Amino acid sequence: MSLVRLLTYSNVIDIRGIVATTSVFQKNRIEPETIQRIVSAYQAARPNLIKHETGYPSYETLSARVKKGLPVYGMEGVGEGKDSEGSNLIISELERPDSRPLWISIWGGTTTLAQALWKIRKTLPGEQAERFYQKLRVYAISDQDDTGAWIRKEFPSVFYICSPGRFEHATWMGFAAPYPSADNAVISREWLTKNIQQGHGRLGAAYPDIAYVMEGDTPAYISLIPNGLNDPEHPNYGGWGGRYEFYLPKFEEQDWRPTGPYTVRPVPETRPLWTNAEDTYTPAMDRRLSSSADKEAQPIKSAQATIWRWREEIQNDFAARMCWATKSYKECNHPPVAVLRTPEEINVRSGEEFVLDANGSHDPDGDSLSYFWFQYPEAGDYPGLVDFRGSAQNLIRMVLTAPRVESPKTIHFILKVTDKGEPPLTRYKRVLVHVRPE
Secondary structure, three states: OHHHHHHHOOOOOOOOOEEEOOEOOEOOOOOHHHHHHHHHHHHHHHHHHOOOOOOOOOHHHHHHOEEEOOOOOHHHHOOOOOOOHHHHHHHHHHHOOOOOOEEEEEOOOOHHHHHHHHHHHHHOOHHHHHHHHHHEEEEEOOOOOOHHHHHHHHOOOOEEEOOOOOHHHOHHHHHOOOOOOOOOHHHOHHHHHHHHHOOOHHHHHOOOOOOOOOOOOHHHOHHHOOOOOOOOOOHHHOOOOOOEEEEOOOHHHOOOOOOOOOOOOOOOOOOOEEEEOOEEEOOOHHHOOOOOOOOOOOOEEEOOHHHHOOHHHHHHHHHHHHHHOOOOHHHOOOOOEOOOOOOOEEEEEOOOEEEEEOOOOEOOOOOOEEEEEEEOHHHOOOOOOOOOOOOOOOOOEEEEEOOOOOOOEEEEEEEEEEEOOOOOOEEEEEEEEEEEOO
């Protein structure tokens, strides 16, 4: 599931390799042939995808980048003589003269990455090895073997996003698990059949039915999509992959009780990492015309809400790209272009007015646009809510007043620009307002 979606975004995410590995669910074998089968389905879709956006890599390029890890589990695959196509690929990518960070999107176990790090430390001078460590960005779908905790302990400078402990408490569960206040229709079997699987060519047909949850691995890369909201270098800003904070989680507060054969018992963390954070989110907020209280909408506070608050927009975006796989440009919807006429960072003093202006936003299909502005409190460090002064939050231009502060604070405002195509698509802008005391 997650690979089908990833391939529809392969023109905006530079896929340097896809490595077949073991995991807590599959400890003694790997299946690169499954990856190749889905890449082959992408081959059938690519001629149509490039009618909608440029940059989709060729089938030959992606197929050549499918590599094998070792068919062994956890630390059994780390050490002398344990190199693999996958671990060698990670090292070769770090050696390339490319200033971009290298994201390792972990959907299973981390054995292949652990072996690459083991070899780097053994074979390279310390200064060069450290440069490689600092170039890495890891987002792991929890710990699915014992190498994740080992990596965090042995390589403290590696940027690492993870939810240690039982899966049901992990942030990434907010992508696909049903919640009472979330839009669960867009993760239903019926929605997937209509919008992804049926009538969308070989790539849609390659998308399997739900067996446990939908796309448990997609959060590990979806924050890399350049939609105006996502900022992968700042997990604390929040985005489609969730919001995380950098701290040392307390082992005694982790729920590590075994839940069956697919449990990796965590160990105490030895250093801070990017891990679970909570948003307080009111599901109906973006449907209100004003900032007046909505008595029917109850705020929800959870780590999973940092993802499911965006779920309808995420799913609509995927559905549009699956349309691209088989239909002409005129038959499909394309995302709007969100534009700011004001700076993305604004400096003001307490009590001063400032302007948020989205004039110039437009849609490539000529669709009508809707606008919605809101404050994202958890992404900033101002503890309160800014008064919208009774203004409707769906205006194209907002005039607000900076709150009173006793020390410098930063407030995040998010603009949603949504078209009225089918399905409706959303792009964002983020404005950071830095407020100084009078």
